[in-house]
Amino acid sequence: MVMKKLAVWKFTSCDGCQLSLLDLEDELLEIDKNFVISYFLEASSRSPDPPFDISLVEGSITTEEAKRKIIEIRNHSSILITIGACATAGGIQALRNFASLQTAKERVYPQPELINVLPTSLPISQYVQVDYELQGCPINKQQLLSVLYSFLFGFRPSLNSGSVCMECKMRGTPCVMVSSKTLCLGPVTHAGCGAICPSFGRGCYGCYGPKETPNSPSLSRWAKEKLSIESTVLKQAFHTFNCIADGFKRFDEED
């Protein structure tokens, strides 16, 4: 088996997703035997040495410099995988896309004129072709491992793009929405986490973003009419890590 050359990139993000690579403590030595980690600032100060077999990209695009850099990365990578909600869906920082940039800057920074950013935070797929997207805030490290090894074996990774409900049912967790009126975004959220939150009696936060063909308007209607969830609460639930993703952005409108 040929060693694959790996690079890990970061844009606007918290570093949590790339750290899940380092969190694979039991597997790190094994990973090192099969991948050349060519560029990974969280682990080494080594400079990038293109081209790369696989680029893992964390973070959203929020500056002119980032726009140029992501195109360069794409050109040097055979496979480009986005890791996490920021890179895949714009992240929680995309909340500013709904407001004026100037207002946002003034609320956060003492000298807003020093902040030179784009008016929007957008996912990587808005700028370059993405081969695979790993959802989540943060991603599931076992899923990352399985995706990396899939490329080593030369087959397509098995990623379920159905609902979190499927994972809840598979682990035997009774539905929290049906049994305790808890608002849960599971039925419209992408699988992959293993349905962690409902197993602790909490509703899904939707941190994996919309599943394939999400029907958020139907869930919103039910939440308001039958679970007495107020519109503002519903908006706060949908508008988090994946606030600008199709399916979550306009969660409450009929098509």
Add this chain to the structure above:
Amino acid sequence: MARFGSNKFKITKRELQSILDALKRKGFKTIGPTVSKDAIVYEEIDSLNDLPIGIGDEQEAGSYRLKKRTDATLFGFASSPHSWKQFLFPAQEKIFSIHQPTEKTSPPLIDPSVRQDPPLAFIGVRSCDLQAIAIQNRVFLEGPYSHAGYKSKAKGLFILAVNCAYPSATCFCSSMGTGPRAKSGFDLLVTEILNGQKEPFYLIEAGSSQGEEIIAQIEKTDATEEDLKKEKDVIQNAEKQIHRRIETQGIKELFYNNLQHPRWEEIAQRCLSCANCTFVCPTCFCSTLIDIPKKAQEIERWMVWDSCFTLNFTHTPAGSVRKSVLSRYRQWMTHKLASWIDQFGISGCVGCGRCITWCPVGIDITEEAEIIRKTSPVKTPS
């Protein structure tokens, strides 16, 4: 089966516990209903104390609540979010793993995942679920291809059934001809009778020689005429509590004639395509195989539940065949109620009501079937 069932005996809760103990002594893993968080689920149980004593449920479309009863019934509730299929046809099951030895010239080693699990004893299976197990037996065991994992678990299975006394508002077994009285497919059958007391007593009968052997070991008295009348009352009361129904007369033709019915579009506006209905359904049997690389030299192949509500389910090189939610819901309901009959000679629905209760937005298969029947442009004889 005719030689069984003629002898019914009256026993106490203590003797029911003796049955559980006898099964455990024989090496069975006993699985039954128990309260977990906000629902009654099926898990391994050690004694009758693990059962939901004096706990009932209230179910409606998209809603489930536990409620305290005023008596000490062990089976005073209806369907669970779990079904027995998860024990015979697990949601995730390793089929095998492949290892590449360090010497690259050696062939890969295939390690089949053969596990010697203890035989299972299901405690408290209702009539609807007995029928569901019979349907899955047909799917997984009959025909040229049988499911090895299912077969090994179903072969040694012991079933203690219970006549359903407290159906929920989402139940409709009587119209599907699957309940509430259990007729076959059990080793032992129990009816829980309150008789105006807090503590119930039980009538028990055998449905197999294995069941008879167990009955022979316990303390019992012959059921009297009066006991049998009380048993009849329990079943009749249960029947009276069932209000939902599906008219099954000509149901196959009804659905085949209505593939273009406008109602499908209305359902699709509500349907979340979340797959909950298929995973709580005790007869849905679809699965897919996934390969999970564990290391550079090791891959595992798993069989996992799949659902006709996902895009991947009909993935072809040209993409998914059923892109619209409309086509996916229509496929599920038409298969369940109509084409299942062509495929297996029997309906795929047992009327347990799980898909109604556990649909996060309360879509009701009985309501949809009735609307389609009432507004069908082609009249089906009823």
